[in-house]
Amino acid sequence: MFLDLKSYGPRPEPLPPKPSRPKLTPRGEKVMIWIICFNILVLTIAPIGGATVIDAVLAVFGL
Numbered sequence: 001m002f003l004d005l006k007s008y009g010p011r012p013e014p015l016p017p018k019p020s021r022p023k024l025t026p027r028g029e030k031v032m033i034w035i036i037c038f039n040i041l042v043l044t045i046a047p048i049g050g051a052t053v054i055d056a057v058l059a060v061f062g063l
Helices: 026-061
Strands: none
């Protein structure tokens, strides 16, 4: 039976540390908040608008 312990040979060099993520500036934070608020607003309004458009198309074609 052969037991491979992988302890033979040179050890690999440690990985370099990952660079830190850049921080948002105050202006960038405001823009991010506005984008999130706009997306939430669109998520609440879009289904209502979509239903209205579908209802209008069905009314036009008399279905």
